[in-house]
Amino acid sequence: QAIRHGVDWARAQALAARERAAFVARNPASQALAGQAAEHLLFGVPMHWMKDWSTPFALTVAEASGARFSDADGHDYIDFCLGDTGAMFGHAPAPVAQAIACQATRGYTAMLPSPDAAPVAAELARRFGLPFWQFALSASDANRFVLRWLRAATGRDKILVFNGCYHGTVDDVFVDLVDGLPVQRDSLLGQVYALTEHTVVVEFNDLAALEAALAGGDVACVLAEPVMTNIGMVLPQPGYWAAAQQILRRHGTLLVIDETHTISSGPGGYAREHGMAPDALVLGKPIAGGVPCAVYGFSEEVARRVERAKRAAPAGHSGVGTTLSANMFAMAAMRANLEQVMTEQAYAHMFALAAQLADGLRAAIARHGLPWCVTRVGARTEFQFGATAPRNGSEAGAMLDGELEQIIHLYLLNRGLLITPFHNMLLVCPQTGAEDVARLLAVLDACLGELA
Numbered sequence: 001q002a003i004r005h006g007v008d009w010a011r012a013q014a015l016a017a018r019e020r021a022a023f024v025a026r027n028p029a030s031q032a033l034a035g036q037a038a039e040h041l042l043f044g045v046p047m048h049w050m051k052d053w054s055t056p057f058a059l060t061v062a063e064a065s066g067a068r069f070s071d072a073d074g075h076d077y078i079d080f081c082l083g084d085t086g087a088m089f090g091h092a093p094a095p096v097a098q099a100i101a102c103q104a105t106r107g108y109t110a111m112l113p114s115p116d117a118a119p120v121a122a123e124l125a126r127r128f129g130l131p132f133w134q135f136a137l138s139a140s141d142a143n144r145f146v147l148r149w150l151r152a153a154t155g156r157d158k159i160l161v162f163n164g165c166y167h168g169t170v171d172d173v174f175v176d177l178v179d180g181l182p183v184q185r186d187s188l189l190g191q192v193y194a195l196t197e198h199t200v201v202v203e204f205n206d207l208a209a210l211e212a213a214l215a216g217g218d219v220a221c222v223l224a225e226p227v228m229t230n231i232g233m234v235l236p237q238p239g240y241w242a243a244a245q246q247i248l249r250r251h252g253t254l255l256v257i258d259e260t261h262t263i264s265s266g267p268g269g270y271a272r273e274h275g276m277a278p279d280a281l282v283l284g285k286p287i288a289g290g291v292p293c294a295v296y297g298f299s300e301e302v303a304r305r306v307e308r309a310k311r312a313a314p315a316g317h318s319g320v321g322t323t324l325s326a327n328m329f330a331m332a333a334m335r336a337n338l339e340q341v342m343t344e345q346a347y348a349h350m351f352a353l354a355a356q357l358a359d360g361l362r363a364a365i366a367r368h369g370l371p372w373c374v375t376r377v378g379a380r381t382e383f384q385f386g387a388t389a390p391r392n393g394s395e396a397g398a399m400l401d402g403e404l405e406q407i408i409h410l411y412l413l414n415r416g417l418l419i420t421p422f423h424n425m426l427l428v429c430p431q432t433g434a435e436d437v438a439r440l441l442a443v444l445d446a447c448l449g450e451l452a
């Protein structure tokens, strides 16, 4: 069509061709490395989805520090992707670098606790208000383990998720609402179980649907981000979570809050910041400063139920935990990160910059007359191709436009600015500066000027 999401589509395509050619010309070293990688890496990249960025071939990152990284061709970038939250507190934060350097000659993994275990758990309890904790290597794993514990603890088979959610590679959550009916996502490879038997899906912000879905008393838990962040961004309507939590309590369904992305809200996450009282909480990605690690915590009551379920089970593998979980290396990194990096002060800096960024984005969008909106959750800002903020996953999904977003991302990348792929998320870290935000806004303004 001639105009798409307010953009002149013919112009956009011409721009895309120009930017792709510019990327190829600008990155001969990355291109050569991509050629070598193709010889023995399946799909030519270490992870198949590294091919799905906006670039004709993968950009090779040489090194990263704070809010910046450099590529194989020696170009410098300001990073607003920050490893899609894995590096939310900056690349290689100094206290974490020091802790892992110190641990480097003191052992990595022993299948036994290190002295960091108790202080880390105490700090998690203080910060998140839940008393008992366990560890995993990724947020995907942590979510899987929590679902397992809570099904066991409640004796209920089903879980409930919100349409359009993402909680990592947890098979159970890949169920979508299509024309109001639950359907297993067809992109999920090699999945042979009927997921809709044990996963219930409703729209976010729909209290009546939640009430109806829980009425049967067979749903163990709701697994949710407090703000949806993986399909664009969807904020809870005022009062939604207070009312939803009452509904859950009435039906004996537990609430698991996945703070992996919404830890952008503050040192205790969105739930703490907004007075929610989850029964369980999951957090991965940046918790150990980018070293692989994830945590999950339970309320006192749920912890007791989980312990009872474990005691009642026959001896043998629980299906929870992997060999390297809670390894000494990750625990040292996490302790340093929690104690010295994820501080109130760091957050205050990030919030001020993210506010500058969100305001600037809104102004640029208005200046170019585009029907787009901007949503911010603390350090995390998203722009979406719709005039008003979406209220649920279906509305947010309808605003996604992979082609348009890639044109914008590539334009930015060719000018030394990286933002998160697969939607339009910009994250700031403690080392991001006001001048970095101003640079992003100026380049984006020029891009919109070419598109609108």
Ligand code: PMP
Pocket: 084, 138, 139, 140, 141, 143, 166, 167, 168, 169, 225, 230, 258, 259, 260, 261, 284, 285
């Ligand atoms: N939970 C949420 C909310 C996420 O966004 C993600 C990843 N984007 C995960 C869990 C899974 O994290 P990982 O890929 O590190 O396992």
